[in-house]
Each structure stands twice: as structure tokens, then as C-alpha cells.
Amino acid sequence: MAVPQDVAASGATVAAGSVLEWIDKAAYACAVGWSASDTVTAYVGNVHFTRPIKPGNLVEVHARIIHTGRTSMHVLVAVETTDVRARDYSPATHCILVFVAVDETGKPREVPTWTPRSDVDRSLQQNARARLEPRKRIQSVMRAAEYTDDGTTPRTVFRFLAAPADANWGGNAHGGTVMRWIDEAAFATAAGWSSETAVAVYSGGIHFYRPIHIGHIVEVDARLIHTGHRSMHISVRVRSGSPRNPHDLQLTTACMSIFVAIGPDGYAEPVTPLTLITAEDEALDEQARALIALRAPLAMMPVELFRRP
Structure with a gap:
């Protein structure tokens, strides 16, 4: 649930910085779980805040791997929100984060290869790959x-x-x-x-x-x-x-x-x-x-x- 401490200075909606913290934490947990090692955030791209989140709203943050490189993991995070009485979740924002797995000395280490298993997986991976050169x-x-x-x-x-x-x-x-x-x-x-x-x-x-x-x-x-x-x-x-x-x-x-x-x-x-x-x-x-x-x-x-x- 979005609490008063998450709210922007205007007091009307949750600050973008709070949402970005939620996104990074969810993506970090996903990347660590996939790589079985510590990871560091390398990149966060195209975060469009399309729907304001009000204090008191319920918030769900979903993270999933959609592409892997040799040491990197591309994680798609989607944030959804709803009024506590409605329970009808609507998208608030989404983005792709890139994490790099690191060993005990902080050097990059290889990660398991992620393989798409459905048409949706393949579409998401293609979307991630299409962003590599523009990035x-x-x-x-x-x-x-x-x-x-x-x-x-x-x-x-x-x-x-x-x-x-x-x-x-x-x-x-x-x-x-x-x-x-x-x-x-x-x-x-x-x-x-x-x-x-x-x-x-x-x-x-x-x-x-x-x-x-x-x-x-x-x-x-x-x-x-x-x-x-x-x-x-x-x-x-x-x-x-x-x-x-x-x-x-x-x-x-x-x-x-x-x-x-x-x-x-x-x-x-x-x-x-x-x-x-x-x-x-x-x-x-x-x-x-x-x-x-x-x-x-x-x-x-x-x-x-x-x-x-």
C-alpha cells in the first residue's frame, strides 16, 4: 500500500522517486533469484508515469526476466495500482532494467541463459533486443x-x-x-x-x-x-x-x-x-x-x- 511517506511534495500523489525505488527493489530480487549471485543496476530506461498513484492505493509490482546476455539480465517491471475498495488493478507504469551479476570481488560473472517459452516471451525478448542499439x-x-x-x-x-x-x-x-x-x-x-x-x-x-x-x-x-x-x-x-x-x-x-x-x-x-x-x-x-x-x-x-x- 502507498503510504504518506511515499507522497510527493505536493501531497496529492506518490512521488516518482518512490515508484522508482519499488521498481528497482522488485527487479533486483528477480535478478538475484535468476543469477544466484549479487547484482548491480546498470540501466533503467523509458519509465513513463502514465497513471498517478494516490496514497492509500494498493500497489503491485511484478518483475520478470525477458532477456539475458553473458553477464546481464534484462528485467521487465510492471507497476499496477487500485483503490483499496475496488481491487481492479490498472497499469501505472512499466520499464526495462538491466542488471549485471557480480562475484565476491565485484567483477561481472556469467548468468544462466534465459530461453523464451511462449509467444509472449518471444515478443518481450524481441522488444528488449530492439532497445539495445538505441540505448x-x-x-x-x-x-x-x-x-x-x-x-x-x-x-x-x-x-x-x-x-x-x-x-x-x-x-x-x-x-x-x-x-x-x-x-x-x-x-x-x-x-x-x-x-x-x-x-x-x-x-x-x-x-x-x-x-x-x-x-x-x-x-x-x-x-x-x-x-x-x-x-x-x-x-x-x-x-x-x-x-x-x-x-x-x-x-x-x-x-x-x-x-x-x-x-x-x-x-x-x-x-x-x-x-x-x-x-x-x-x-x-x-x-x-x-x-x-x-x-x-x-x-x-x-x-x-x-x-x-
């Missing part, structure tokens, strides 16, 4: 962008220490926790530009490059880099490093989130257009437009492929 192109565009103090667009930076409560079984910050941090920083940026009614409608291109160690400094840097008529595109980068070297933080995670501001009628309101002043502002705006074009062909999976029988 590489998206990652390339995101890694190529430069972020310096020359940018003038709205920016939110959180800095704190990764606490023991944030740890996964491997002793590093849990992937779902990192995604919650990302959502919180992105929300602060979106709310500052529009209003506190801002909600996430999409998170994607979440690449995990290196682990965040407990006790290390964490810096979450969110920047508004593009606006549509009603949308705010926010690029978030997470860096981390030892407190002994606070000026030498390394990139650990990157993500693009899209927010809208909800009006009194329950629909997204127009947002103020972003003014681009410097060359970096213009370059990041172009990056957002390039990512929109790259993601356009990646249609959402048909609901009937992964809904409960």
Missing part, C-alpha cells in the same frame, strides 16, 4: 554533453553523505535510492521553474557507471535544459567521491527526467519558455532535442504483453 546511442549523446558553470539555466545541487541506511547487500548505495535522489533534485528544479504541482511524467536513460560507497560524498546536480509547451526536461548527474578529496568527485549516474505542472483542472499547464543565453545553454537544449528524437521510435510495450493473467 547505446542515447548513452553516447548523454555522455558527450558538457556541464560547466557557463550554463545559466535553473539548477539544483544537493550534497550529502551516503548513509548506512542507503546500502544494498553489496555495501553500496542502492540503485533505487539513487533514483529517489535524482527525482528529488529534478522536482526541486521543476518546482522552482513552474510550481509545486510539478510531477514527473518520464524518467529515462538512467545509466549507472560506478557504485556509490557508503560514507562518500554524493552530489546530485539537476539542470533544466529544455522546455516544451507544457514540459520541462531536466538533466540530472550524480557524482561521488571520498570526503578526503571533496573536489575530485566522479560521475556515477546520469538521467533525463521530464516534468509537467498540473493545473487546477488536473491537466498540464503551459510553462514559461526557457531562455538560452550561453553556448552551453544552447548545446544542452540541442542534447534534449536529440534525445527526444532518439526515443521517439521506442514505443511503449503493449499492456497485454505483461499484465497479470
Whole structure:
């Protein structure tokens, strides 16, 4: 059940960061069960928040393997929700996560091969494979962008220490926790530009490059880099490093989130257009437009492929 602690700052619906934590935990359990080893989150893609989840709603999170590589597992997660009195579940979101199995030293290890056994299995595997090349192109565009103090667009930076409560079984910050941090920083940026009614409608291109160690400094840097008529595109980068070297933080995670501001009628309101002043502002705006074009062909999976029988 969605509880008050899961709710966004607006108080109306569950925060996207809470949903992302649920997704990661379910997928992690699925990946660990398949590989019989510890795993790390490598990628989370195309999370469309299509249905708001209200506090008090019942929530079900389903995870299943749909493709394996030599050391990787592609896990499809579907989130469904219902009013406690109705018990009629409807899809809220779904996405594919990629996990990598690791041994006791943290090095990748091989996983058992998953073989599709039905037409639905084969369709899901084909969908996962079709995303491999676009994912590489998206990652390339995101890694190529430069972020310096020359940018003038709205920016939110959180800095704190990764606490023991944030740890996964491997002793590093849990992937779902990192995604919650990302959502919180992105929300602060979106709310500052529009209003506190801002909600996430999409998170994607979440690449995990290196682990965040407990006790290390964490810096979450969110920047508004593009606006549509009603949308705010926010690029978030997470860096981390030892407190002994606070000026030498390394990139650990990157993500693009899209927010809208909800009006009194329950629909997204127009947002103020972003003014681009410097060359970096213009370059990041172009990056957002390039990512929109790259993601356009990646249609959402048909609901009937992964809904409960």
C-alpha cells in the first residue's frame, strides 16, 4: 500500500522517486533469484508515469526476466495500482532494467541463459533486443554533453553523505535510492521553474557507471535544459567521491527526467519558455532535442504483453 511517506511534495500523489525505488527493489530480487549471485543496476530506461498513484492505493509490482546476455539480465517491471475498495488493478507504469551479476570481488560473472517459452516471451525478448542499439546511442549523446558553470539555466545541487541506511547487500548505495535522489533534485528544479504541482511524467536513460560507497560524498546536480509547451526536461548527474578529496568527485549516474505542472483542472499547464543565453545553454537544449528524437521510435510495450493473467 502507498503510504504518506511515499507522497510527493505536493501531497496529492506518490512521488516518482518512490515508484522508482519499488521498481528497482522488485527487479533486483528477480535478478538475484535468476543469477544466484549479487547484482548491480546498470540501466533503467523509458519509465513513463502514465497513471498517478494516490496514497492509500494498493500497489503491485511484478518483475520478470525477458532477456539475458553473458553477464546481464534484462528485467521487465510492471507497476499496477487500485483503490483499496475496488481491487481492479490498472497499469501505472512499466520499464526495462538491466542488471549485471557480480562475484565476491565485484567483477561481472556469467548468468544462466534465459530461453523464451511462449509467444509472449518471444515478443518481450524481441522488444528488449530492439532497445539495445538505441540505448547505446542515447548513452553516447548523454555522455558527450558538457556541464560547466557557463550554463545559466535553473539548477539544483544537493550534497550529502551516503548513509548506512542507503546500502544494498553489496555495501553500496542502492540503485533505487539513487533514483529517489535524482527525482528529488529534478522536482526541486521543476518546482522552482513552474510550481509545486510539478510531477514527473518520464524518467529515462538512467545509466549507472560506478557504485556509490557508503560514507562518500554524493552530489546530485539537476539542470533544466529544455522546455516544451507544457514540459520541462531536466538533466540530472550524480557524482561521488571520498570526503578526503571533496573536489575530485566522479560521475556515477546520469538521467533525463521530464516534468509537467498540473493545473487546477488536473491537466498540464503551459510553462514559461526557457531562455538560452550561453553556448552551453544552447548545446544542452540541442542534447534534449536529440534525445527526444532518439526515443521517439521506442514505443511503449503493449499492456497485454505483461499484465497479470
